[in-house]
Structures are given as C-alpha cells and as structure tokens.
Amino acid sequence: MKAVPLLNFYAKCIYIVKTIDIIMLKAYKYRLYPTGSQKEILLKHIGACRFTYNWALEQKIKAYETDKKHLSRFELQSCLVHELKPENTWLKEVNSQALLNTLINLESAFTRFFREKKGFPRFKSRKVPFQSFQIPQHYVVDFENNTIKLPKIKQPIRAKLHRKFEGKLKTATVSITKTRKFYISVLVDDGKELPETQKFDNNSTLGIDVGVTHFATLSSGKKIDNPKHLKNSIKRLKVLQKRLSKKQKGSQNCDKAKLKVAKLHERIRNQRIDFLHNTSSKLVSENQAIAVESLDVSGMLKSHCLAQSISDVSWSEFFRQLEYKAQWYGKTLLKIGQFEPSSKLCNICGHYNGEMTLADRKWECPDCSTKHDRDINAAINVKKFALQNQNLLNI
Structure with missing residues (x-):
C-alpha cells in the first residue's frame, strides 16, 4: 500500500462545540503517552464510568416499570x-x-430522546471502538513541559501539546481508540466573540454540488477530485479481514489481527478527515458565502449500490465543517432544499429537462442550445437558488 503524506491528524481536530451568546467554546485534541501504570488508571476510569452509566440507566428503567415515571x-x-x-x-x-x-x-x-426523538439510550459496551470519560475540572495543562495533570493520577501524563490556547478550561474528555491510542480533548472558553458576518453578493458567493465521481463541483467550473481513500485501501482491508476471520476468537493471534484491521481503518479515517479539513478551510477562506444543497445522506445510504461510495466521501462531515468554519470567520453558509431541480434545470433559460437520468453527465438545452456539464450546471443552479432565497440575485 502506497504511503500517503498526511498533516498531523489530531493537530487539525479543533471543533466548535457550541455558541452561547456569540462566545465560542473550542475543543483542542491532543495525543497522550501514558506509562503502564497510568494506562491502568485511565482504563479503570473508563470502566467505572461505563459501569455507572449502565447502573443509572437500569435504575431509570426499573423506576419507569414500577410506575415511578421519573428518577x-x-x-x-x-x-x-x-x-x-x-x-x-x-x-x-x-x-x-x-x-x-x-x-x-x-x-x-433522555432529553434528546423525548425532545428530538433520537432513540432510547442504550447500555454501553466494552466492545465499542470508542471509549471515554470526562473530567469537568481540577486538571492542569502544562505547555512548557508538555504534560497534563489529571485527578487521581500522581504523575503528570506526557502529551503532545502541539497547539497552545488561552482561556478558561472547561470539561476535558479522555478517550482511547481501537488502536490503543489515548487522546484528550480540552474544551476552552477563550472569551472571544464570533466576528460579524461579512456582506456578500453574487460575485463573492460560491455554489457547490457534491458527488461521487468528483468530490465537489464548484460554480466557477472547477472540479475537486474524489480521493477515494477507502477504495484505494479496500484490497488490503479485505486481506486483513479474511485473516481475522480465520483466527480463533479470544486468542492472542485474533487480537493481533484485530489491531491490524483497526490500524488500517484509522489510517483511512485520518486521510479522509485531513482532506476534508484542507478542502473546507480553503473554500471558506476564499469566499464570502457558500451555497450547498441539503441532502438526506442517511436515506441515500440505504442504496446498496452507492452506500460504500457515499460513506467514503463523507458529505455530512464536510457540510458540518463548512458550517462551523463559516461561523469562525464571519462567512455565510447558504442551504437550499434537497428537492430543488438543480441538475435538470438549464441555468441560462430555465428549461426543465425531466427526461434526464443519473447516467446523463452532459446534455444540450433544446431551447437555448447551451451545452451543459451536469455537475457544473447543478453548482450554478445551487448558487442561483440560494441567492434567490436571499433576494440578492440581480437578474
């Protein structure tokens, strides 16, 4: 498998968590390098929090069954x-x-279950790849010595503090991945306010049409190739999974095979996230406003023919990054409805081509004889629809 150069993955993982009265809370994620005894204590924290969560969920269920509706x-x-x-x-x-x-x-x-219908809370399992626990306070981040001091652990844990921050420390989340790597995500209130939203017009707005063949097509006519990280590694992944299936469950060889599969999955994920961060940051920095189409990705994943390719491009994560980065830099993210006929509508005369199928990548408008590239035409229409909703399009 050919090596692909990556930017430091966890250096890129700075997410906006929420905005309260235009004050930003940011989370900075760092890699931890605990010793053997420190690993034991961290794993004990994870197990204790999982045990407590399952116990509390069981108590709530029992209380409901015994007619005590709320605990x-x-x-x-x-x-x-x-x-x-x-x-x-x-x-x-x-x-x-x-x-x-x-x-x-x-x-x-439970609040999300009753208000947003997000699904009834489930019992936590030790077999889930991502395990974590949270520390609300009384931890210290030392940038000079590259260490983090956590409660109940005597010696500070060595960490790679590659990016400094200033502000009030909030909740810290310690997690372990399937590849046995420890990370800590520190939530910080830096006291800074979100910048004012910049004004935009037709010339400073960019329309984006996402796809599978090309990751994104811009209204300017440029196409961003789909790197297809999963497809490039699928052969190696199949080999490792086939070897894993032949191992005896519970054996050391089985654990070693699982680790190899997990490392390859982690590599694919890091490549994908790195590409999405670079692409979204560039698009946000170069434009005052970005127009995208609202997509029902979960519904599209039900298609067995395209599910793997759609999962690989990660449209939902791309749109999420565009949204919070636009807030950071005072830009605007415009969204149009998922049922808008962006591909079938001529952006010149407005003719609707109802006979177009997914296989038609180019078509000619019968009214104005304009030859269209399907994706570029869709990106231009996405921009037009978004600006029309904002009443900013000069026709």
Whole structure:
C-alpha cells in the first residue's frame, strides 16, 4: 500500500462545540503517552464510568416499570454516593466527578430522546471502538513541559501539546481508540466573540454540488477530485479481514489481527478527515458565502449500490465543517432544499429537462442550445437558488 503524506491528524481536530451568546467554546485534541501504570488508571476510569452509566440507566428503567415515571439525576447521584460506592469500593479509586458526569450524560440522552426523538439510550459496551470519560475540572495543562495533570493520577501524563490556547478550561474528555491510542480533548472558553458576518453578493458567493465521481463541483467550473481513500485501501482491508476471520476468537493471534484491521481503518479515517479539513478551510477562506444543497445522506445510504461510495466521501462531515468554519470567520453558509431541480434545470433559460437520468453527465438545452456539464450546471443552479432565497440575485 502506497504511503500517503498526511498533516498531523489530531493537530487539525479543533471543533466548535457550541455558541452561547456569540462566545465560542473550542475543543483542542491532543495525543497522550501514558506509562503502564497510568494506562491502568485511565482504563479503570473508563470502566467505572461505563459501569455507572449502565447502573443509572437500569435504575431509570426499573423506576419507569414500577410506575415511578421519573428518577431525577439528583436522586441517582444520592444513590451513587450512599449505595453504589459502598457496595463497590473500587469506584472510590477513580475521580468522583467523572462518575457524576456520566449521570449528566445520561440525563442529556433522555432529553434528546423525548425532545428530538433520537432513540432510547442504550447500555454501553466494552466492545465499542470508542471509549471515554470526562473530567469537568481540577486538571492542569502544562505547555512548557508538555504534560497534563489529571485527578487521581500522581504523575503528570506526557502529551503532545502541539497547539497552545488561552482561556478558561472547561470539561476535558479522555478517550482511547481501537488502536490503543489515548487522546484528550480540552474544551476552552477563550472569551472571544464570533466576528460579524461579512456582506456578500453574487460575485463573492460560491455554489457547490457534491458527488461521487468528483468530490465537489464548484460554480466557477472547477472540479475537486474524489480521493477515494477507502477504495484505494479496500484490497488490503479485505486481506486483513479474511485473516481475522480465520483466527480463533479470544486468542492472542485474533487480537493481533484485530489491531491490524483497526490500524488500517484509522489510517483511512485520518486521510479522509485531513482532506476534508484542507478542502473546507480553503473554500471558506476564499469566499464570502457558500451555497450547498441539503441532502438526506442517511436515506441515500440505504442504496446498496452507492452506500460504500457515499460513506467514503463523507458529505455530512464536510457540510458540518463548512458550517462551523463559516461561523469562525464571519462567512455565510447558504442551504437550499434537497428537492430543488438543480441538475435538470438549464441555468441560462430555465428549461426543465425531466427526461434526464443519473447516467446523463452532459446534455444540450433544446431551447437555448447551451451545452451543459451536469455537475457544473447543478453548482450554478445551487448558487442561483440560494441567492434567490436571499433576494440578492440581480437578474
């Protein structure tokens, strides 16, 4: 498999988490390098938080079944301190606030279930690739020594603090990946306000039409190639998965084969995220406004013919990055409806070509005889529809 140069993945992972009264909270993600004893304590924290979450979820379910419709977080907190901890003394070896934070997460999960219909909370499993726990306070980030001091761990943990920040420390999330790498994501309130949204017009707006053959087609006529990270590594992935299927479950060879598969999946993911960050940052920095089409990606993934290719291009993650980066830099992200006929409508005269199929990549308008590239025409129409919604298009 040919090596592909990457920018530092975790150096790029700076996400906007939420905006409260135009004040930004940012999360900075760093790689941790704990010693053997520190790994043991971190894993004990993860296991204790998972145990507490499952216990609290079970208590809520039992309370509902016994006609006590609601069991509040504060009641669970009291049971945790006076009942669960005395019965399980090993829980006292981990940070108490990390355990209490799991109750907050469970409460948030139920809130999303009742308000947003996001699905009933599930019991956590140790087999899930991503495991984590949260520390709300009392941790120290030392940029001079490249270490992070966490509660209940005597010695500071060595970390790669490649990017400095200033501000008030909020919640820190420690996680472990399937490839046995530890990371910490530090939420910071830097006190800075979001910049004012810049004015835009027809000339400073860019329309984007995403696709599978080309990752994105711009209204300027430029096409961004689809790197197809998964497809480039699919042969090697199949070989590793076939070897894994032949190993005896629970054996050391099985664990080694699992690790090789996980490392390849992680490599593919890092390549994809790196490409999306570079592309989204460039598009946001070069334009005052960006117009995109709202897509039902989850519905499109039900197509067995295109599901793998759609998952590989990660449209949802691309749109998410465009949205929060536009907020960071005072730009505007415009969205149009998913049912707008952007591909079938001539951007010159407005003729509707209802007979066009997905296989038709080029077509000629019967009214104005304009020859269209399907994707470029769609990108121009996406821009037109978005500006018409904003009443900024000069016709």
